[in-house]
Amino acid sequence: MAVLDQTEKHPPALLAPVLPDLPVVRTEVDTVLAGFLARKAQAAPGPEMAPLFTALSTLLDGGKRLRAHLCITGWYAGGGSGERELVVRVAAALELFQAFALVHDDVMDGSDLRRGRPTAHHALAAAYVDGGGRPRRAAAHGVAAGVLLGDLALTLSDELLLAGPGDEAVRRIRPLLETMRSRLVYGQYLDLLSTGRPCDDVEAALRIARYKTASYTVEWPLRIGAALAGAGDDVQDTCGEFAMPLGEAFQLRDDLLGVFGDPSRTGKPVGDDIREGKATVLMALALRLASAAGRRLLNGSVGNRDLTDVDVQRVRDVIEESGAGRRVERMITDRHDAALAVLGRAPFPAPATEALREIAGIATVRQS
């Protein structure tokens, strides 16, 4: 009996589900996305719609599939097993949601590059001119078409949820999806309001990070996966406790990459955050820790779109010398450790815990 009890608590490895690793997730999710988008492009009213679908596919191509991976892992964490068709479809829908968020984000920030390629609104502007549109209208057309492409991605994300069996389960995750959406909008608005106003308030910057990134990058994909598996409150709560520090760490890494990252890996120019004047934790700490002269330079430069590359380098030097980068690295480590500590007592099947441990590493140590 004792042996049996033991087995029930810790099922032998052979009975535990084998979780798909990131390459497998990518293949499965991309197969769903490709098939779905091909059907939708086919059903669209005419060949004029092609640039929208091309821009969307190009954007999706470059993604890391982090949210999809988290969603599927959340499903296993919540006790999911067997056929994963439904959770893969939901994971793919989350990638379309992410595409929506990125396209609108790039329109709002006026960004030129994303994942190493022209942003969607730039690509749409180019397609417009190629299709005979007047060049002097191209930029405005690109922005407008970018707004529409984001709207389309969001709509397709919703449609994909319904594009197969699983009504009951999809119904269960809807409220989580809505919460994810409104939190993202609020976070983006907080971000907009603070952009261009350098400020040394670290807590305020962390709050923005929580809303605009942490919850929709880590927490909701994970919880949505778990909810899909029918997980109870204890699993859901633990998902949240694990996700929040990890999501913050993810954004903190993004802040560092935005200033010190290698553009050939991040796919984004290095000066964007500085020229836009993003109110990041990194910038708040730099303003707090820099010398009086350094602070003056930051206040006079950050948020100025006309900075030259030399100006940007000066800002980077001040941030570097202030020690803010090291401080942010420490914050990332602390949050990574906090997330792992939650995993140590998480009521998840062992393979899910192991997968989340790996994801925590990827999300915080990444270079792109």
Place this chain on the structure above:
Amino acid sequence: MAVLDQTEKHPPALLAPVLPDLPVVRTEVDTVLAGFLARKAQAAPGPEMAPLFTALSTLLDGGKRLRAHLCITGWYAGGGSGERELVVRVAAALELFQAFALVHDDVMDGSDLRRGRPTAHHALAAAYVDGGGRPRRAAAHGVAAGVLLGDLALTLSDELLLAGPGDEAVRRIRPLLETMRSRLVYGQYLDLLSTGRPCDDVEAALRIARYKTASYTVEWPLRIGAALAGAGDDVQDTCGEFAMPLGEAFQLRDDLLGVFGDPSRTGKPVGDDIREGKATVLMALALRLASAAGRRLLNGSVGNRDLTDVDVQRVRDVIEESGAGRRVERMITDRHDAALAVLGRAPFPAPATEALREIAGIATVRQS
């Protein structure tokens, strides 16, 4: 027996539901919207979100509630009766969807006025400066915040659907909602692609009108209401047959109002469509019917954002003289009549048929 049969086919007036008229619909829908938005504003992360909710409420204030009215009438047409709490909530969600569409439309067109007030992105730019934002960033902030406000309205529209009982019925209308959404995006993209390129292709202009306006203004609100009542295919098909000509007529009236309307009633400046170069049926007909000199003037002026009011008046004169306006009036009448002919044989309860007849009048004869 014969008498009984007769009664079943034409139930006596006392048993037929009394349909709410437009003022009643407005009161019921607005009560739902006000309560819901107040709860959402309360649950938002902080007072910083206030400008989003203020801009949304201001925009909603000015609406005609045509879509809500159609949705509720569709519900009665589909056999709905008794407590209309659910259909009123769905109707209110459609008004939020409409707000999403308008906010993004105004961002895309760079419009200054909507419903007689500054467009949402202008209002958000003003709120940004009032809140201490840098004036030179205001315009870009307004556009970005407008993108977000549209996203928020769409999200709230979805949330409202779930904000009460009726899961099963909401599940039934979801596919219709998704179709409505993607068709709107496609229509808007067709519109974008054709804007600024005056063209005498009437069929192409009608196709744009069908996608960008007709289906989401008339067809889907009506069908969604009918589906909510559990209507069968015959009712659904008849809704579509009634809605398509009426929706086209609605857009044709919009085209006329955009050029010849009274700005104090339409709430929009009269030259917008001309300066933007919208590929309307009116413009296509004018290009086809005008004299050679008139056509030259149209080709040289339409789609030029820098036209003076005098230039705009010249364009109006050419359109007027071409007889295109009268032709469009006739097209509206034909479509209005076609819609009424469908009503004549529609399998709807008599009060619903009567209400739809009235709506058809309002939608085609309106001055705003």
